[in-house]
Amino acid sequence: MYERRDQGRSMDPRTLNKLSEHLWEIPRTGDMKVPGRIFASEKLISDMDEKVREQVVNVACLPGIQVASMAMPDAHWGYGFPIGGVAAFDPDEGGIISMGGVGFDISCGVRTMKTGMMKEEVLPRLEVLVDQFYARVPAGVGSEGLIKMNAAQIDEMLVGGAEWAVKRGYGVKEDLAYIEEQGRVDGADPSRVSDTAKKRQYREMGTLGSGNHYLEVQVVDELYDEKAAQAMGLRMDAVVISIHCGSRGLGHQIGTDYLRSLADAARRFKLPIKDRELASAPITSPEGRAYFGAMSAGINCALANRQIITHLVREIFTEVCPEGRVTMLYDISHNTCKVETHSIKGKKKRLFVHRKGATRAFGPGQIDLPREYRHVGQPVLIGGTMGTASYILTGTEEGMETAFGSACHGAGRAMSRTQAKRQWHGRDIVRSLAAQGIMVRGHSYSGIAEEAPESYKDVTEVVDAAHRANLARKVARVRPLACVKG
Amino acid sequence: MKQYETFEHEADIGIRGYGDTPEEAFANAAKAMYSVMVELDRVEQKQFRGVNVSADDREQLLVEWLNALLAVSDIERMVFSRFEVRIEGNRLAGTAWGEQLDRARHQANVEVKGATYHLLSVREQDGRYVVQCVVDV
Numbered sequence: 106m107y108e109r110r111d112q113g114r115s116m117d118p119r120t121l122n123k124l125s126e127h128l129w130e131i132p133r134t135g136d137m138k139v140p141g142r143i144f145a146s147e148k149l150i151s152d153m154d155e156k157v158r159e160q161v162v163n164v165a166c167l168p169g170i171q172v173a174s175m176a177m178p179d180a181h182w183g184y185g186f187p188i189g190g191v192a193a194f195d196p197d198e199g200g201i202i203s204m205g206g207v208g209f210d211i212s213c214g215v216r217t218m219k220t221g222m223m224k225e226e227v228l229p230r231l232e233v234l235v236d237q238f239y240a241r242v243p244a245g246v247g248s249e250g251l252i253k254m255n256a257a258q259i260d261e262m263l264v265g266g267a268e269w270a271v272k273r274g275y276g277v278k279e280d281l282a283y284i285e286e287q288g289r290v291d292g293a294d295p296s297r298v299s300d301t302a303k304k305r306q307y308r309e310m311g312t313l314g315s316g317n318h319y320l321e322v323q324v325v326d327e328l329y330d331e332k333a334a335q336a337m338g339l340r341m342d343a344v345v346i347s348i349h350c351g352s353r354g355l356g357h358q359i360g361t362d363y364l365r366s367l368a369d370a371a372r373r374f375k376l377p378i379k380d381r382e383l384a385s386a387p388i389t390s391p392e393g394r395a396y397f398g399a400m401s402a403g404i405n406c407a408l409a410n411r412q413i414i415t416h417l418v419r420e421i422f423t424e425v426c427p428e429g430r431v432t433m434l435y436d437i438s439h440n441t442c443k444v445e446t447h448s449i450k451g452k453k454k455r456l457f458v459h460r461k462g463a464t465r466a467f468g469p470g471q472i473d474l475p476r477e478y479r480h481v482g483q484p485v486l487i488g489g490t491m492g493t494a495s496y497i498l499t500g501t502e503e504g505m506e507t508a509f510g511s512a513c514h515g516a517g518r519a520m521s522r523t524q525a526k527r528q529w530h531g532r533d534i535v536r537s538l539a540a541q542g543i544m545v546r547g548h549s550y551s552g553i554a555e556e557a558p559e560s561y562k563d564v565t566e567v568v569d570a571a572h573r574a575n576l577a578r579k580v581a582r583v584r585p586l587a588c589v590k591g
Numbered sequence: 592m593k594q595y596e597t598f599e600h601e602a603d604i605g606i607r608g609y610g611d612t613p614e615e616a617f618a619n620a621a622k623a624m625y626s627v628m629v630e631l632d633r634v635e636q637k638q639f640r641g642v643n644v645s646a647d648d649r650e651q652l653l654v655e656w657l658n659a660l661l662a663v664s665d666i667e668r669m670v671f672s673r674f675e676v677r678i679e680g681n682r683l684a685g686t687a688w689g690e691q692l693d694r695a696r697h698q699a700n701v702e703v704k705g706a707t708y709h710l711l712s713v714r715e716q717d718g719r720y721v722v723q724c725v726v727d728v
Contacts, residue, residue, distance in 0.1 A: 154601060182601045184709035184725065209704040209727045246628060246699035247668055247692040305665045315702045316728050354665045357704040357727075361658045368708070369647070382708045521599035522701075522728070551700045591702075 114155040118147050127178075127574035128507075131158060136377060137165040142173040144508065144574040149178055149566060152519070156182040157189075163379040164192050168387070169200025171449055171456060175508055177463045178570035179517035179562065183208070185382035188462035191511045193447065195456055196388040201376065202396055203385040204367045206459030207442050209360035211403030213318075213351030214438035214464075215486040215514075216284075216411045217497070217583075220422060221430040224324045224342045224586070231322065234425045235544050235587035238320055242417050243312040244591040245548030250311035252413065259303045259355075260295040262310070266405030267436075270412035275311075280415065282475045283433035284408060285465060290443070293405050294398025298355070299362050302399075305354030306406065311413035315552055315591035317515075318350045319488075320418070323495060323583035333481040333499050333580040337434055345434065345583055346422065347495060348414050349488050350591075352407035359403045363396045388457055397442070397457075404441055411436060434497075435484035439464045439514035447509050458509050466500035466512035466577045485577045487568055488515045491545055491588040492538055492558030496568045498577035512577040516564035525560035526551060534558075538588075547590035556590060592719075595623035600725050605710055606657075607723035613649065613713065616720035617656055618674035621687065624657055624706070624726055625671055629697040634672035636688035645682045649713040653722050656683050657706035668692050701728050 121129040121143070129150060131141030141161035143150060157180050164186055165174035171193045180189030185205020194200030220227070227234070243250055254262070262269045267288030271278055281288040295303075313320060325343045328334050339345075352359075367384035370392035376385055386392035419431040442459045467474065467483040474483050482499035489495045493516070504510050520528075531550025534557055538545050547553040572579045598605035604627055608620030625631055640663050644655035656676070664670060671689030692699065709725035 184603075184707045184727070188602060209707075245694060246702050247694055249668075301662050301666070305662060307666075308668075309665075315700075357665075358662060360727075361662070361705045364705070364708070365646075365651070365655070368651075381711075384708075518602045521601060522604050523597060523599045548694065549698070549700050551698070555701065 116150055116153045116155050116158055118150045121150070127570055131161060137162060139165050139170050139173045141165050143176040143180065144570065144576055145178040146566065146570045149570055152562070153180060154182045157187045160187040160190065163383060164190060166377060166379055167194070167201050167203070167383065167385060168376060169194040169198040171195055177511065177513040178574070179513040179515055179567045181517045183461060185380060185384065186459065186461040189513060189517065190461045191459065191463045191508060193456040193458040193509050194388060195454055200388050200457060201385040202388045202393045202442055202457055203383050203459060204360060204363045204396065205383040206461050207400055208440045208461050209357045210351035210440055211356035211359060211400055212407030212438040213440045214407060214411065214436060215347055215349050215488050216415065216436040217345050217347045217434040217486050218415060218418065219338055219432050219434050220344045220346060222344050222426055222428070224344055227344045227426060230425050231587055232544060234322065234422065235546055235589065237421045237425060239546035239589050241421055242320055242414060242589065244314065244589060246315050248312045249308040250413070252310050254307050254310055256303055259306055262409050263295040263298060263402035263405050264293050265289055266408040267412035270409045275413045275416035280412065280433045284436040285438060286473065288408050288412065290401045290404045292397060293402040295402055297395045297399040298359060298402050302355045302358035302362065305358050309353040310410060311417065312353060313348065313350045313414065313591045314353060315548070317556060318591045319491065320346070320348045320589040321585045322346055322587040323585050325581050326584045327582040329579040329581065336477050336481045337484060337580065339497070339581050346418055347486065347488070348411060348418070350411060350414065351440070352403045353410060355406050356403040359399045363399060366392055367396060400442060404438065407438065435486060437464045437486050445509070460511055462514050463511050464514050465510060466504050467510045468500045468502040468505045485512050487513060487564070489564035490516060490558040490561045491556065491585055491590065492543065493564050494582050494584045496564065496579060497581045497583065498568070498571065498579050500577055501575050504576040508576055512571050513567055516561040516567055518560060519562045520560040522555040525557045526554045529554045529557045543585050544587040545590065553590055595619040595626065597623055597627060603725050603727050605723060605725045607721065610720050613720050614676040614678055616722045617653060617676040617678070617683070620653060620722050621657060621660055621674040624703060627703055627726065627728065628701065629670050629699050631672045633697050634670050635690050636673050637690040639686050639688045640669065642685050643683070647681065650711050652681065652683050653713055654706045654708060654711060654724060656685055660687055661703060661705065670697060703728055
């Protein structure tokens with residue numbers, strides 16, 4: 106019943122309505138409550154799996170959906186929602202909340218920190234630095250954090266997020282202003298998080314994880330927007346550090362628990378659901394409220410996790426480079442459902458915005474932003490691969506109107522992990538990146554092979570599409586100098 | 592006869608177990624999942640853990656079984672390489688044999704975050720059972 110076989114067929118742009126160079130529409134047909142909209146270049150669309158369309162359409166059929174079921178330029182085939190999927194639901198119109206619109210790694214995200222140092226100053230100490238990061242920032246399968254938690258501490262952390270971590274001495278209060286919602290979301294309800302989920306986190310606070318998660322030392326090598334760069338304190342050759350990680354075992358278990366309970370609820374509420382993976386319940390139902398409470402707790406867990414790693418990064422960096430000072434640039438999440446107010450046809454509405462493999466990209470003027478960013482918009486951090494580059498953009502006013510203030514989250518895979526592992530060996534990748542001046546330390550060679558830069562889409566093309574679609578504007582490109590992989 | 596395999600998927604990875612009975616296929620699906628994380632033949636069967644799950648149908652039972660194993664692995668820092676399964680109606684009782692994770696010896700590769708309903712199926716094909724789903728890594 107859920108079997109599908111025709112993976113690999115690409116989308117034909119001619120079957121979509123072209124609204125503009127970078128916006129394509131799937132017209133509303135059948136059970137769709139709204140149209141589908143894909144923000145991408147013609148080339149990116151031609152490379153997208155036909156399954157992305159099917160998933161965008163399935164989401165468009167969900168009750169209470171507003172405006173359109175959207176896909177960002179890096180969209181690819183996920184489970185339930187496409188990865189790169191954005192959809193907002195109105196609780197007053199029978200809107201739903203979906204585990205398939207968030208995923209297992211709740212609030213996985215990117216945090217970028219400035220170091221106050223330039224490339225020439227850091228390069229002579231880069232090897233020491235990366236070896237220290239590799240040795241001291243817990244990463245990889247089964248790694249354990251330095252802090253061991255008990256049940257009561259877990260509950261406090263689930264409510265307090267990064268703010269909890271700062272209170273316990275991990276980082277400084279100034280860090281919090283540079284995190285979405287100042288480091289903690291409201292609505293977290295630890296009583297909705299299972300004991301199994303909490304136990305999975307006892308030893309995992311302050312760990313990076315594995316797969317596509319990383320810690321990178323990067324250098325600014327291109328600037329596109331002087332004004333925004335200045336607001337963020339970025340200049341050419343400045344060294345920054347980025348981490349990509351999520352809510353660890355606790356988040357994964359919340360996903361697991363609510364995949365089951367929301368799939369059951371969808372059946373009980375007789376929701377018109379095309380795909381079991383869309384595991385959904387009305388926002389106002391007990392099941393929907395329970396998931397929102399648990400998922401929000403998962404967001405706080407991810408924020409606390411990145412905060413603890415920030416503390417470690419700061420400690421290590423200033424040991425190796427005592428003249429440096431590690432300060433926050435910004436922290437964004439890309440697997441979330443958040444309550445936000447958006448104007449629809451001139452009317453302000455409180456909506457549950459799902460972003461699965463998509464980031465928030467709020468435009469200028471938003472009150473939530475730190476003062477120095479308010480005139481340029483929210484920083485949008487888009488992670489590339491260890492061999493290419495990452496980008497820093499800012500949200501736009503137009504994106505607030507067209508996409509609930511959202512943008513893409515990364516390059517998106519072009520090749521499966523199995524295929525990548527067949528094609529490359531981790532050791533060769535490490536060697537060839539070293540020749541390009543990028544030091545890679547990994548806890549697993551096969552893990553590195555799976556993350557081969559060539560197995561991802563061209564991040565530049567994805568970022569350019571987001572820029573041209575005016576979802577977010579390019580500010581700077583950062584190139585990796587060193588990368589620690591889980 | 593093939594016991595298990597992984598299959599390609601754009602962002603994640605698919606796992607598939609074969610067997611003459613559903614039980615055998617479920618056990619082999621677990622092998623396929625752990626083969627994504629570690630080198631299975633390096634995992635010694637020193638200890639065992641039992642899990643019990645139930646579900647509305649066979650497909651969901653497979654996902655529940657795999658996710659229950661992942662939770663044990665995460666909490667107890669264990670990996671497994673041999674599995675036995677008993678299915679009665681909508682209930683499954685499983686046993687997994689393995690040991691404490693040793694990242695270097697087991698050549699740990701990547702964590703599995705969860706088993707999904709994606710490409711999920713339990714079916715009979717030419718007298719053998721084939722069960723599969725995509726796992727999120």
